[in-house]
Amino acid sequence: MALALYRKYRPATFAEVVGQEHVTEPLRTALAAGRINHAYLFSGPRGCGKTSSARIMARSLNCVEGPTPDPCGKCGPCRALAPEGPGSVDVTELDAASHGGVDDARELRDRAFYAPAESRYRVFIIDEAHMVTPQGFNALLKIVEEPPEHLIFIFATTEPDKVLTTIRSRTHHYPFRLIPPSAMRELLERNVAAEGVRVEPAVYPLVIRAGGGSARDTQSVLDQLLAGAGPEGVTYERAVALLGVTDSALLDAMVDALAADDAKGVFGTIDRLAEAGHDPRRFASDLLDRLRDLILLRSVPEAAHNGMVSAPEEQIERMVAQAQNLQPGTLTRYAEILHNGLLEMRGATSPRLVLELLCSRMLLPEVSDDSGATLQRLERLERRLAAGAPAAPQANRTAPADPPAGREPARSGSERVFERPSQRAARERETPQPRRDGDPAPAAAPAAATPEPPAAAPRPAADAASPQSTPGRVDVAGLRQCWPQVLAAVRTMSRSTEALLTGATVHSVEGTTVVLTHPAQPLVRRLSEPRNVDCIARALAQVVSGEWTVRCVHPSALSAVEGRPSSPPAAGARQAPRAEQPGRARTYQRPSGSAGPGDSEAPRPRVATSEPDIPLPPEPEEEPYPPDEEEPEPIDPETRARNLITEHLGGRPID
Template structure:
């Protein structure tokens, strides 16, 4: 007899690892609170059917209902493990009897009273396999059963059962056994069989069984059946269960701890040579990472039963957990878990396993958080090979074309204490070098400039003192670069204009209208004003206009101020071009807009020598002028009868358009004389037709071939052969 049948529990006290189910059931039985339907749900092989039989035995015991059957009455003997059973307890497998007819037959049998027991019990195993029609046929009797009837449903998928049936039952969920509980069960079974077994075999069976008592007992039954006089050895268990040798797992973990890639790939070769499946090796390696991770987080995991390992292997696991580190274990476990899904059904599992080992051994190849944490952990342990990089300003500052190093004004204003050299990641080092190269190339393309001096508050300029706008703009840009990079990028190509209008304004020239508008935005204007106040001691309003940065004004110092009310950034023009004279583009645009808005008769005609003073009003947008023009043209077409659609232009007049018209009743024209050759041919054809018509006074019934032959003989002189 199989071990899982031989050692099947006979009472709730013998059920292992299901105390959360057996204790409430025992209390309900002892108090006499019996329900008409029970639902036992949980994974396969965890004791659902065995508990259902124990419940039926406890209900029909002569001393019951009780949680401790006597084991002496007829009902207890018949329902004991290996017993013959009784007519009052029916066990039905719904996997094969799931139709509506089977449920109707069960319903009809349920109305009969029990033969010699207290209750009539129906144990329906795999209840989720019952069809919807079968559940509907069974629904009424489950809702309102007779007093002597009790249903016990056992299923691994309770969510597939009919909700109405499930709501009428008491649900007791069963669970898989923990490793300590499973090991205790295996040890009692092996002791009952009187066999010898090595201590290292138990963890293999526990992991292979997956927490299911039935599966674990089946595996142990297989090992005991194939054991010799010496009992079950570790090597025999490895061969039968297909589990990877722990020596190979230890060798792989040591190679990862020492960053020895050659040894790690050697382990893969040993796994293949030993005949192990690569995916099985990856699964066992993931189990080892799980144990190491728990040991790293919980030092007393062995005492708590969180990690199950032989006594001789516990010290090895603790050393491996300390050698790897938590970041390394976490990343390797995540990589192995990801690689297992890729290895399922793969045609080259060894190649995928080698790629997985390469990824575990090279944390620098990944940029994930786990990879960075592993590299930091390696640096802390002194195993990192990253070069030490200092953060001193002399090494990181870009070198200008003049050979001097650029120094930020903020760096000059506030002296920072020297920081000790720290080790830096190679990726960050490469990024820093790339940034230095970019800054050096940009410095070579820009004109040479002296280092920015220390920002010292200067006194306000006197009215008669000359103003250095270029120097002011350079200092402002240096401070803007530190505070707002986008504002600095937008204004770095602008240059200070030679003409400056007001003392509290700074006029700069830009080569792009969009960038000039961005500089003149309200948010960026505040940034430039704050930088100017820090650098110069007084706020300045920076105004950007469009103009060639290389073009010098024709008459510097004589540029007139822009008309009041006109903002340069809104027009996008050079302030020198915004002059209040009749030749300015602004006046011409305003005149054109007024021409579109006023009728043609009321438009004034200014003379060439007169000039209109510049208006302080803001010019009307051009789209309004275009809209007014289109409306005027549309109204003109409607007024002239074109119904809103202009007619095409008239064609040019031709000579015959002026000729007099022909009379209403013209005289008939004279016939056109025919040509002589055409007339003779017509006469011949008429004569020929007359000759044919005169040949007989009746219709000619000859064949066309005969007529053609006669005509050939007559006119061509031929002779037919009869």
């Protein structure tokens, strides 16, 4: 039976240990100086040389010329502790995975007090030390803390955090690492030369990647390939088929198709992958490794020469060309999609479907809102401009036709439903009317005044979302069109203010002052609070820019002000009998559900109050004044007081 490569070429000295110079050099120095500790802890990934180093440590301690960093290899202890030696009675190697209980620890403790039979030290090598139970560690704690002079403990583990803290604090801890690809390739080439088998250079990267940085696993993979080698040795095709890795031709086809935005090529490669029987998960993992190499070649041109990218020379040339066709942002985005997709493939019932969805996501960056998709769209735009093609296909958009003169633009259904008579009158006043024959010409505007655009002038669809940004130049129609954007901005600042604005409408705009109306008097008072007013003003500044002042009033206040027509009423309209009955106040029928005299709401403001001037639109023709009601006869103060006291006493008469 042939001896496995990892046993046949096991290191016998610290100088033969590959890729662990950060551990072997301090140990050699300590052995040369005679500074030997009673307990050591070797930790690191599997197959990186922990147990081999522990055996070399025991060999160096018990050499007749030692303690020495370089054992002679001729004395009895050196021959007994060689990689193929029979072993020594003074060196005990214990597997804690099967002997980690408290009874095993007690037996080991009892044996530790005996002096060595033929060597200088008794060495206990406890492999997989993290498998020792807490009770077992407690049984060893006293002897590890204060051992005899002839006793040395060496713990080896892949999980040092699971070792009891009190044990770990009494040891010298040496962490081992994964072996780098360059050192691993030198080890493999040395072993292949010793075996006398021909191996193609393209096979070494596959073996190193399959080994994952572990010397034992990598040598086991190479041993498998050497066992199945034919007369021509180990070929690349044989290694790809045996290891199950993805053929580089499929990876090249996928990368080229992604670079050219060729959906047919991308999904055709996946179909070829399935026909060849490859695992979609393994293909996604290998494609992620290829993208990693392309990112390095794109960012570091000399990555292929300093060992950062390991691949055959002809494949390096193809990868350099591929890296030039893809921008770093695109490569990074592809890598992120594949990385997240590998997590989705874990446990998926149809890995091919998940792989196809990942590829479609890479081909269609427009569906994503992340920064990677934006970078990829910019890179596509740059490629089209460099090739002389149009930046993007123009969409077949039809601009809205201008309405005929004198006709207002179409309004949404919600605006037609909630438009109040006063608002409709203001809109009609702002809409330019055609001149009739015989009408006097309008007076010329002052030279210093800047003419404002018509309020009802038709706007393109694009201008609706971005009204004029100059303060004082935004009219009522423009502000109503962008009011949803204002509400969205308010939502980001205060949810409560947005809720209060439900039902509020824009009444007028005067310079930098926006007047809002709300049918509920309590909500008017809430909206008039400084906190809510400032929030609405900031939202207006975000949407239309500039500094704004916001006022919120009840429609009744506007109705009271609009009761004084600023121009003669139209023919046929009914006049309120104010001149015939001076001194009588107009009374309106109170709507149902409105507040009465005893309610907590504030009384309706009179015309004579100190309200700011509001533009007065003409009286609508279809809403005449309601008929006057008879005012009750005045009550003298004594009678009014008596009635109040009677009501307070529950209707009982007073003396």
